[in-house]
Amino acid sequence: MSLLLRRNLLPSLLSSAQGFSHSMRFRHLHTTILRNRTITDGQRQNTSQLFEPPANKPPARPSSSDFTHSDMVKCTIAIRHHMRKGQCDTALLLFNSMPRKSEVTYHTMISGYFSNGESNMAQQLFDEMPVKNLVSQCIMMKWNIKYNNLKAARLLFDELPVKDVVAWTTILTGYIQNGLMDEGKRFFDKMPDKDVFSWNTILSGYIQNGLLDEAMRVFDEMPVKNAVSWNTILSGYMQNGLLDKAKSVFDEMPVKDVVSWTTIIIGYARHGFGEEALQHFESMKQASIQPNELTMVGVLTACSHTGLIDKGKHYFYSMSQDHGIVPNICHYSCLIGLLGRAGHLDEAQNLMKSMPFEPNAVTWSTLLSACRVHGNTKLGEKAAEMLFDLEPWNCVPYVTLSNLYAASGRWEDVKKTRLKMKDQGISNRRGYSWVEVLNKIHKFSVGDFTHPDSESIRAFLEELYLRMKEEGYVSSTKSALHDVDEEEKQHTLKFHSERLAVAYGIMKTPSGRPVRIFKNLRVCEDCHMAIKHIAKIAGRLIILRDTNRFHYFEGGVCNCGDYW
DNA sequence: GTAGGGTTAG
Numbered sequence: 001m002s003l004l005l006r007r008n009l010l011p012s013l014l015s016s017a018q019g020f021s022h023s024m025r026f027r028h029l030h031t032t033i034l035r036n037r038t039i040t041d042g043q044r045q046n047t048s049q050l051f052e053p054p055a056n057k058p059p060a061r062p063s064s065s066d067f068t069h070s071d072m073v074k075c076t077i078a079i080r081h082h083m084r085k086g087q088c089d090t091a092l093l094l095f096n097s098m099p100r101k102s103e104v105t106y107h108t109m110i111s112g113y114f115s116n117g118e119s120n121m122a123q124q125l126f127d128e129m130p131v132k133n134l135v136s137q138c139i140m141m142k143w144n145i146k147y148n149n150l151k152a153a154r155l156l157f158d159e160l161p162v163k164d165v166v167a168w169t170t171i172l173t174g175y176i177q178n179g180l181m182d183e184g185k186r187f188f189d190k191m192p193d194k195d196v197f198s199w200n201t202i203l204s205g206y207i208q209n210g211l212l213d214e215a216m217r218v219f220d221e222m223p224v225k226n227a228v229s230w231n232t233i234l235s236g237y238m239q240n241g242l243l244d245k246a247k248s249v250f251d252e253m254p255v256k257d258v259v260s261w262t263t264i265i266i267g268y269a270r271h272g273f274g275e276e277a278l279q280h281f282e283s284m285k286q287a288s289i290q291p292n293e294l295t296m297v298g299v300l301t302a303c304s305h306t307g308l309i310d311k312g313k314h315y316f317y318s319m320s321q322d323h324g325i326v327p328n329i330c331h332y333s334c335l336i337g338l339l340g341r342a343g344h345l346d347e348a349q350n351l352m353k354s355m356p357f358e359p360n361a362v363t364w365s366t367l368l369s370a371c372r373v374h375g376n377t378k379l380g381e382k383a384a385e386m387l388f389d390l391e392p393w394n395c396v397p398y399v400t401l402s403n404l405y406a407a408s409g410r411w412e413d414v415k416k417t418r419l420k421m422k423d424q425g426i427s428n429r430r431g432y433s434w435v436e437v438l439n440k441i442h443k444f445s446v447g448d449f450t451h452p453d454s455e456s457i458r459a460f461l462e463e464l465y466l467r468m469k470e471e472g473y474v475s476s477t478k479s480a481l482h483d484v485d486e487e488e489k490q491h492t493l494k495f496h497s498e499r500l501a502v503a504y505g506i507m508k509t510p511s512g513r514p515v516r517i518f519k520n521l522r523v524c525e526d527c528h529m530a531i532k533h534i535a536k537i538a539g540r541l542i543i544l545r546d547t548n549r550f551h552y553f554e555g556g557v558c559n560c561g562d563y564w
Numbered sequence: 565g566t567a568g569g570g571t572t573a574g
Binding site: 070072073074075076077078079080102103104105106107108109110111133134135136137138139140141142164165166167168169170171172173195196197198199200201202203204205226227228229230231232233234235238257258259260261262263264265266267270292293294295297298301330333334337362365366547548 | 565566567568569570571572573574
């Protein structure tokens with residue numbers, strides 16, 4: 001590319017990137033020249049080390065080029081901006097027009113390509129790099145892990161001549177993301193250096209893998225904690241339904257940033273305590289912490305899960321004015337969910353039509369689940385059709401639609417939907433529930449009698465079933481398996497995984513204590529009704545976390561108000 | 565002043 005073209009092209013590419021003016025000029029200045037260097041000392045490189053001439057040498061001579069080091073940095077920053085906006089082609093034009101590139105420029109390009117899903121381009125640039133250093137290898141390790149190739153990442157790691165704490169932590173993340181906590185812990189113990197990042201990684205690993213007690217121990221052991229550590233343990237308590245502990249951590253934490261506030265707001269929202277969530281939102285503003293897009297998702301979720309329609313609308317429509325946050329598709333989906341769940345399906349649909357985005361899978365799923373709650377088969381069909389296209393691998397729209405048909409007795413359509421699902425090679429995701437008793441997780445699937453205490457669980461459930469019927473419980477078999485007879489349906493429902501877990505939890509924990517159940521799917525309608533009765537009969541608070549929210553069953557009611 | 569690891573979402 002000619003210098004002339006470069007002169008013309010560069011300023012326009014630079015100025016189109018956010019935050020850059022036309023003021024950049026190529027100057028004839030004494031300049032430092034990039035000395036490509038591999039990292040050999042195991043120390044973290046900082047850029048000044050890379051670009052500044054050694055103090056004991058005379059200043060670098062003027063470059064023959066008029067492209068200074070400062071110009072190179074400015075181009076690199078512009079490339080980063082283009083990449084963040086998804087403008088890979090513009091970034092590449094700018095990259096190609098640069099007379100010289102630093103390692104940082106390459107890294108910015110490679111990471112940018114990976115983030116935009118262009119892994120082939122990223123790999124190509126990586127191969128073209130004249131000198132690769134530890135950072136280059138770390139980028140490749142990270143993306144191998146993201147693309148589920150931990151083995152390749154580990155190979156790169158093993159081949160590194162010198163490893164620093166970032167490299168170690170990258171691989172640690174790989175183990176954690178693959179659920180390999182034992183290997184992860186062994187790896188962590190072997191690390192020659194640990195900093196607050198690596199401690200936070202192992203902490204979040206335990207939380208992501210559901211090992212809260214281990215996480216609590218790590219949190220206590222940590223030699224250094226920062227706000228990220230506090231936020232991690234806070235979200236851990238929230239995810240596990242320990243609202244009181246979460247609240248006391250929140251009150252205790254030395255610094256509350258936007259993530260802390262957002263975590264507690266989302267936590268209260270998911271537990272169905274909308275008012276508390278909104279109170280925290282008000283306190284957050286009082287504390288002069290600016291909400292971000294996610295905070296507003298939390299606020300709208302709070303309104304949605306508690307049925308606060310007017311408040312939800314108010315927050316949605318004042319977002320941009322009060323906080324300078326333009327509603328994105330998540331915010332629209334929240335409001336659509338709020339309206340839909342409250343039965344305002346027409347309004348929800350109109351909002352969907354008027355939004356400045358194409359509805360995505362989340363939007364349609366939200367609408368579909370509102371249709372399920374309100375038995376709107378026609379709209380449900382449309383939403384499900386859209387989801388078949390958008391997420392062809394997803395079994396949920398098939399199952400929901402089939403249940404919608406079953407609820408209105410359209411057995412032929414049920415059959416067709418199940419058949420279509422089968423033809424697509426999609427199988428129903430297996431549901432299971434688990435409960436923690438004495439630091440041990442007990443996992444159950446439907447009709448699963450492999451547990452050593454199965455006989456007593458079964459007997460207990462039979463006994464509960466009789467008492468539930470006395471209390472007025474009628475099993476709702478309308479949307480359960482249609483191809484088995486009524487008695488068998490009831491039998492299957494009686495031993496759904498959540499009921500086995502609830503029964504075991506009640507049997508094995510001291511009376512008066514809450515029972516905490518987790519389920520990997522949304523709780524079924526009949527079990528929801530049954531657990532309301534069970535909570536009353538057993539005199540227990542039963543807290544059930546499904547994929548959507550927490551349900552608090554107490555005294556015959558659930559705090560979701562039967563909308564979920 | 566630009567590049568690699570940790571926190572909040574449905």
